[in-house]
Structure formats: C-alpha cells, structure tokens
Amino acid sequence: MDSKAVRQKFLNFFINKEHQIVDSAPLVNKNDPTLMFTNAGMNQFKDFFLGNEKSKxxxxxxxxxxxxxxxxHNDLEEVGLDTYHHTMFEMLGNWSFGDYFKKEAIEWAWELLTEEYKLPKDRLYVTVFEGDKDDNLGLDQEAYDYWKAIIPEDRILYGSKKDNFWEMGDQGPCGPCSEIHIDLRSEDEIKAKPGKELVNNDHPQVVEIWNLVFMEFNRKASGELVSLPAKHVDTGMGFERLCMAIQNKKSNYDTDVFVPLINYLADKAGVKYGSNEQIDIALRVISDHVRAITFAVADGQLPSNTGAGYVIRRILRRAVRYGFTFLNFKDPIIFELVDILDQQMGDVFNEVRAQKDFIKKVIEQEEASFLKTLDNGLKRIESIKSSISDKVIDGKTAFELYDTFGFPLDLTSLIARENGLSVDEKGFQEEMAKQKERSKADAVKETGDWTVLDKVEKVEFLGYDSLATQAKVIQYRTVKQKGNEVYQLVLDKTPFYAESGGQVGDNGYLESENERLKVLDTKKENDLIIHIVEKLPTQVDAEYTAIVNKSKRVDTMSNHTATHLLHHALREVLGTHVEQKGSLVNEKELRFDFSHFQKMSEEEITKVEQMVNQMIRENLALEEARNTPISEAKEMGAMALFGEKYGDFVRVIKFGESVELCGGTHVKATGNIGFFKIISESSIAAGVRRIEAITGKRAEDYVTEQVELINEVKNILKAPKDVKASIKQLVEEKSQLEKEIQKLHASKAGDLKKELLSSKKEENGLVKIISKVDLPSSDALKQISFELKNELSNLFLVLAANIDGKPQISVVIGDELIKDKNLNAGTIVRELAQEIKGGGGGQPFYATAGGKDLSGLDRVVEKALKMV
Structure with missing residues (x-):
C-alpha cells in the first residue's frame, strides 16, 4: 500500500465513523503566542478542549x-542520524469533543490497524498510564480494561508520566494516554529478545505508531490539575512511521514518502544510498529538511534572521551544509525537490502546488546565499582547529562564524563535534548579547572611516532626467564583509538610483581619462548615495563620467511603473482593502505584495491583467510633481506605501487614475512598457498575497512560449482549428469508454454470479460455493461476495480470484453458521492465504486475503473443499 493510499484509508475509515474531515492547520502557528509552530494535531483545537469555544x-x-x-518538542539534532525522527511530519488524528471517549478510541484504533491496514496483532504492544503520585493520579484502569478485552494482557505495558501523560506544554489541556507500538524486527530477533523489553527505549524497529490521548485535565500555571468541562479524545498517529510498518520497511526513509527524494539526490550526487553512513545521513537530512522548509514557506513563513523565520533558515542551512560537505553540492539543488513534493503531496496539501514556483525561488535564493559563505566558513573552522590547544572553540570565534559566515550556533557545534571539538556556548551568547546592543549602523563589520575629499550640502540626484553626468568623488571608505573587500564612493552628483522603495540600485561605470571602474550596486545610507565598486580609483580627485547601465534601468523603470498600474487595478477589481505590503522591482521582473485574504480566482487575475494592459495601450503620460507638500499630495489622492517615511515634501507619480507617493524611476509614458503579463499569484503570509509579473520583451517571450506549447498540443491532437474542442472530445471519449468498461465488468460479474448460484451445493446444513474466478477488481470481488451473502442464508463462500494477475481470496460465512458452527471467515482466510504466499483477515462474516503466488489459487479451492 503506497503512502497516498495509507493516508486516504485513514480518512475514509473515520468518515465511516461519522467524523468530519477538516484541513490541516498551517505549519506556522499564527494564533497562539506560546507556540511558534504547530507541533501536534491538537494545536488548532486547543480552545475546544478548554471549553472556550465549541466545535461545530x-x-x-x-x-x-x-x-x-x-x-x-525539539527533534532537530536526531533528524537524519536515526531512521525515525523528523522535523516536519504528518500527524493523522481523530478527535472527539465531549462525544466518545476511551472505549471507542481504543476499539477503533485496533480495528483500523489490524483489520484495515492488516498489521499483525502479534507484533503490537500497547501502554497505559501507570499513575503519578505528584499529581495524585492512579493507574488508568479504564483504558487497561478496554485493552484487556481485545489484546493479551502480557502485551499491555505500564507507562510513566513521561511516556503516558500527554501535555502540550507547561500549561494547557492534558491527560493520560495509551500508545500503540509495533515490533518490526526479524523473527529471530524477536525470539532472542521480546519486544516488550524494547518499548519506549528508542529502538529503531520497536516504535510508537499511534498515541491515544484522553484529554480530561487542564494544567494550571501553578502546576495544579483541574478537570476540563468535558472529556475529549485526541489521537495522533505518525504518518511516516505508519507507512514504514505497513510497507514492511526498517526505516521511515525506506518508504515511498522519502525514497523519491533520496533517489533524486543520490542520482544528482552520483552516490548510492546505503553504501556509506555519512552519505546516508546527508541524504536523509536533506530529504527531511526540504519538507519542513517547503511547507513553512507555503504557509507564509519566509526564512529570516528572527523568530520562526530564523528556525526555517537554520533548517535550510543545515541541509545545505550536509549536501555541501558529503554530497559535493556546490550549487543550489534542494529547491529542485519541491517538484517531487508537489507530485507526492500536492493533491492533499494544495498550498504547495499553488505556490510551488515561489517556494522554489525562496529556497534556491537561500541556498545560493549560504553556499557563498559556507566554503569560506568551513575553511575558517579548519584554521581554528589547528590554532586551538584545548579543543574548545571560544564564544567569540563561534560568534564570528555566526555573524560573518552565517553559521548558527547549533551548526558550528555540529561541525565541531565531528572534528572532536566543543564550543563555548555561554561565551557565544555573551557575544550575541553585545551585538544586540549595537546600533544597526554598526551592523557591517570592519567598516573603515570615511575619507572626506570635499563637502557638499546635499548630493544631487540627477537620475530622473539623465543616465550620465560628470561627477567627482567627495568621500570614500573600505568595507570588509563576508571575507571580501569592497569600496564605497560618494559623488557630488549622480544619475545612479540607490536601492530603496523596492527598486533595486543601478549599476554601470565610472569613467575617467585613465580608467573605467565598474559600479556593482548603489545603496542608500541616510542621505548618502553610495556607489559600490571593486577597487578604489587610482586618482580619487579626478573627474569622472558616471554612466548608468541603460538596459537595466529602462527595464527596471518599466517594471516599476507596472507595479503602480497593478496596484491601481487590484484595488479596482478586488476592493479598496488592497494595500501594498512590499515590492521588488528589478530589470527582470516585478514582485508585488498586497493585503488580501483569499486566493485570487483566474477570472480576477485575468481582469487585473487586462486592465493593466489597457492602461499601457492608452499610453498614459507620466505626471510628476516633485517637492510637493505632503498635505497637497494627499489632497491629490496620492497613496502612501507600506511603512515608508515621508518628509514634509514628497514626490507624486501619476499615470491616469493611479496616484502614488514614490521616489523611484518611471517611464515617460505607459506605452513604453509594451506588455504586462502576470506569471504567478501566491500567499506569503496570513492575509498577504504576492503577484509576480514580467513586462516588455520578457512578457512577449513568455507568451510566445505558451503559444508554441499550444501549437505543439494542436499538432499532437491534429486539431489545427479548435484545440479546446479536441481536448473536450478526448475527455468525453475517455469517459464514455470508462462507462463501457464498467458495463462490461458489471455484465461479466452478473454472468459470474449466475454461474456461482447454479453451482451451489447444500449439505450439512450449509450452502456451499467454492470456486476459482476471474474478476476485474477487488471491489467487484467484494460486491459479488456480499450480493451472494444477501441472497443465500447459511452460506459458506470461498472465491479464489485472479484480479489483474494478482491472487486474492474472499470468504463469506452466514450469520447462522457463525453462531451455530463457530465458523470465522478471518480464521479461514488466513489459513487459505498460505497457499498464495500471503495473508489477510477480517470479520467473522467476511474476510479477504492477498498474496504473491497466482498458481496457488487452485490449491486454495482444494483446501476449502477439504475444510467443508
């Protein structure tokens, strides 16, 4: 059974038990200040347990x-080193809010595991809470008695408060629990040492798969336990471990949840999983971590330097480091795994599918950034290793690795341990505290003093009107950052736009009679416009021609103006609640973040796109008002953007009805943009959406690619005029053929049923039908079995079925035979399954089995006849 089927069977089982299936809560916890991430299935139901809110x-x-x-609950350090810990994981769960309690929870858990998933009963153990004197709680006798009714007492174990009393934190809902463990070891290992001795002892093949929590208390801040207003059930079953058990694997990472990820990485690295322990760990770390990163970004948490964002960045950097060190990944690779996750989980968690491209970009960017510093950082650690005598990396050095190379403390500690070293963590924290006290102006380390050649009242920015000007260097300094030296120049006047307001800084050249200096970027610091260059001018007092990269500027201006048009169109289509929350404008694309509380429909996206292109075709002229009093600007209807600080005088940019305060550069008329195309719309945080779009030649190329794709489809379909009709026809034909097949199957099953009825024999007080049959599906086998049961009393039915080349057995026993002759379909089918090298089970009146040996079906019939 593959992982998708495992998940769906769980949900279907509880649908049949009258449960409502609900969506997963976001991975990033936005509503509970005590919890950074959702770490258990019950988090979103906390208020239900406390009685603060009633569940629908x-x-x-x-x-x-x-x-x-x-x-x-911190499993990060174990992830990858063993075979069953994970950062992100799925928790299958069922809940009762004041409805059923221990009896149903226990019985249904056992039914699902043993009858639906067919897990062997003789490999399962359960635990119950033994009590705790400090909380004045005794043995959970109620749970023990329910378990005793369905499992031998020697498989019921007592658990301590640590193992069998579940609490989500120091405060909040809690209660005793019963865990279900499975022993996945070989028969010889089991004979050598009973599984009960290994339960809750961190054995990789004797693992907990399901925890049934009986929520009946609330832990107060004082530590006191008080009863909840009602008793609840909260269960959690680790999806990955369940798949390991069902798929008969020895490791979670050997299941189809992880194998596609591991195989992809191994193929890219040119290695084989299972050949080297360190390589195996690296493959496991990355395949685990990419899941956590992907789902965090999909739920709106981007990597950052603080809070939850820092945790996600730390996870990603741990994965990058393992890939860099043990798999020789020198370029971004992890982001490519998002495509596999989309294939595996996109149907269930559509937020990944909806935002796949954005997620990939976030991860790729983070990878690329960290890879730049990782190589130098590892070399630095090698240098540190050779220079210390007491095998302890001092706190200052560890902090240097964090501040300069981006190594979090746990990563430095991990690398240190692998090199036989330790880290002075207290000293690191002291250095961290010192840094927090410094002002942001001192954040860049080893920044040299300004050398001032001349003073001007204010640097003159000429970039709104010109892309080149004569200029002089008035001050400069050296900056050492991330192991590199760059130089910062300030000119008396400049056409270079400094990065601000979401628009990237210009690049270009400074030219004199003797040299040409490449301007890598342009930044703003207070009122200074800083030009970043690779080297200092040989003659700093020379006169230079400052020349902006025209191509980049023109494309950037088109994208910036397009963001204004986009903002206006969004407010027209979606409503005036839309406000800009962030933007990025460069020569390649525009990215626009805005407040909106649901995914835009395709119709809304199309309407916005059409409106922007209409404004482009109208060739609206730029109306620019510089140095406008802010009060006057507001009277003009100008929109102030996301947290910008405005002085008494501002610059107003107007294109038709679009009026905004903006300091960026823009086209002279909207027609210069050429064409606008939205390429994605996604969520980046609670209530914040992101649109990514392209303009001009890039948009034209994009549309051309899409047209070429449609033409290819036309050629494949041989439908030069109406590809839509051709595809519709194909779909309809497919549907019709499927219906015909269903009719044929139904007809065949009806004929078979008649044959079976005619072959029935009555003897010894029972109606006997034992036959070898061919059927198209397991569902057909089940249907015909029940139809015969409903028509015949005292039925003894054994069908040995060939289903698409695979052997299956169906056994039906009439109710009177169960009662009078003590017959049991489950017992019988297990005995018959030996003939097809398989196993099965079920209920006394109906049971099924599958196997591997198709040739054994004849033997099944012979054995069934002898049984009668």
Missing part, C-alpha cells in the same frame, strides 16, 4: 502538518 463538529479527523524543532 463533535467528531473530527485530519492529517496535520507538524514541525518539531523548537521548545519542548
């Missing part, structure tokens, strides 16, 4: 995305 549904089931890398 008394019974709920879902699969919940969880992340355990911070706080009490």
């Amino acid at each position: 549904y008394p019974r709920i089931a879902d699969t919940q995305k969880c992340l355990r890398v911070s706080g009490k």
